[in-house]
Amino acid sequence: MKFELEFFDEFIKKECGKSKKLSPSSVITDFPKKRLLIEQEVERLKKSFVEQLFQVENESRFELFIQHHHAHIIRLANKVSTVLDKEESLNLNRIGAEPTRLNLCKVLLQAFENLLNYIEAHFTKYFDQDQKIPDTYAHISIKEFREKLEIIRKVFVEKGVDNEFTEIVLFPVNRFVETPEKKSLTFRNLIYKKYLVKELIALKDKPNFSEAVFEHLFYLNFNSYHFLQFATTKIRKEVELLPSMTAHLEHLSLTLKKLNQAQVKPTFGLKPLRESLKNLLSNWLEEEIHFIERKRQLTLMIPPGGVKAESVNDFKVKTSLSVPQLAYSIRLLKDSGIITNENRSELIRFFSKNFSSHQVENISTESFKGEYFKFGRAAVNHVQSILAKLLLHSKKDE
Template sequence: MLQNVKYELQELERLFSSEGVTGVDNLPTYQQQVLQEVERIKKTLIHEVFHFEDERHLERYIQYHQQALIQLMDKSAQASSDQSNKKAPFFQIMYHGFEDLLSFIERHFTKYFDQDAKAPEGYILISRKDTKVNLRKLQKMLAGKNADITLTELLLHVLKKIIEGTAAKSITYRKVLYVKEVQKELTRLLEKPLEGNALNDELRQVMYYLNYNSTRVLTYHAHFLSSLLDASEFRTEKIETLSFELKKITQAQVKPSIGYNLGAPSLKSQLIDYIHVELEYQERLQQLSNRRSDPPSGNMMDGFKLKFEASVSQLAYLLKLFLETKVIINDNLSQVMTFIVRFVTTKKSENISMGSLRSKFYSVESGTKESVRNMLLAMIQHIDRT
């Protein structure tokens, strides 16, 4: 028992280890005792939390009872599963009492509930049974909609892992919750009339949304992006392809506080970094190619650059506005950006980075919008005066 932390389960533990429980005649009385004690503990827990001024002590209080209940659930589940044990019905009553209390704590004290604690054996058993049934359904539905085999295998791997490969002692609440979320999102997605490539795009979105940041998923995306680049004949097409994928991933939604591995960077952030590096590489190759094709030096325009008073952020947003309102009608964004990087400077940047320009083009801050709006209003006022 932890020092300075009140323990509310003594009476339940006494009933659990009671030697006086024999026969079936006193089963209703025993059950009534357990139910009354469970209700008393619920009220006590609710009452006690108002006496804690320090949240750390409250967290210790809740998690201490959570851990104790998990251990008691495992003990009672093991005892009740022994068919030769005459007291098995009493242990089943105890199990349901412990389970009721743990669910109460999880529901009412979610903020302090330890998701990384080992889940009870019975809880894991039920999850495994449900997951096994859903796995067969999902496999059939994904195959019927011509989903990519590799994507299917990756997304269903977490389900198979909890069914077959992971020892129960290492399965936490968080892992069970993650598997449930994967099943829920896949079931929701497969209700839509999507097939083939359209479905595959949405399956990747599920990976981003659930932060499926496993090494295998990162490797898959590296191969996937390489295949897209191989299908692009020209360098500008490769840059445009990477830019489009960067846009999709940057705009992807991510469910808060969830992930395959919360100790590692998110899948979304790792992929954004990966594409940025690949983009910079492709753009350097493009610049080298452009320099080889430049006319001989000596032209009066050699080294000329258009100088802007605006910042890179403002310039990127102006470019976005010109493209979206069709003031600039070029179709190839990468070529437009390459032109700006080569022939434009700002008040703070003699050499604009393609990565910086692209990042600020896709991610516009509210302050940038306001400053550009003021810039355009000043131009309108100038027009009105002249």
């Protein structure tokens, strides 16, 4: 697969390279002809990319091809942008009638923006979203974000949204607008921020705007620790208003149920390498529920006189398995669909509490959890031998 950007490499070297003899206002001969050549080359490249996709036998080679060209277009755009100052970058779409070097560079930058948008739209599966965006993209995006932030802030004020909540929601966009030089923005970051802004504006006509935004942030996987803390504080305040531990458990369980049923936009998130907001809050809710359940059990076990009551149910299922073998067996039953409970944390607590291994009478939840998620080869081999024995026993009953 050949390199397709030689035309632009040579064109930029000749027309937009650093030169003491040329300034942005220098007149370019044959300006209309050169502009036409740029536009024709853009269309040729688009067709070539599509042809390469259908001709290549190895899909991974095409992925490398797209990523290589995508990265090179960004480098070319950054090279051309050195001719423009920041103010001109913000007015990229305003190309004057004068046949100057500055205007020719703007034509080139528009062409590169066109190509990058085309790759993003038609080859999303292949292009590298973690590439840093061109400098001109950053300047234009800052201008767009500033305009839309004004609209969003006005809506938040009109709807009476809490100031703390407003600042948390707008922080990622606001931070980029105010301090762009401190953080390089990738295409993935930019796509998320643009989508977030678009969705916030789209929600403005919802009856309960603040609650609608709060719930929609879970769909967008707004996995900011600041927002997670805000969400947990909000839930705690709701629980504190309830009269009893039973009411606390009911409220937390209902919140967990709604969260587990909520949809999340696939492969999307504010922090791509961080666990999803849904999982983070789900884990917190499970821990809160477990804590209140234990607290309630202890309260029920201690009568008014302060003497600990006899345990009403010390029954355990005793097994000949070790803790790793038992944990892996339960995992197999869950993964194969025999156990259908959705909440793994509750499963782990139940089996660690009600089952014992051949050496450990009281299995700790943390120990069982560790073996459940990080099983070893020895446990796998032993359970496989047990399954073979079970199969033999079953055949005897035929």
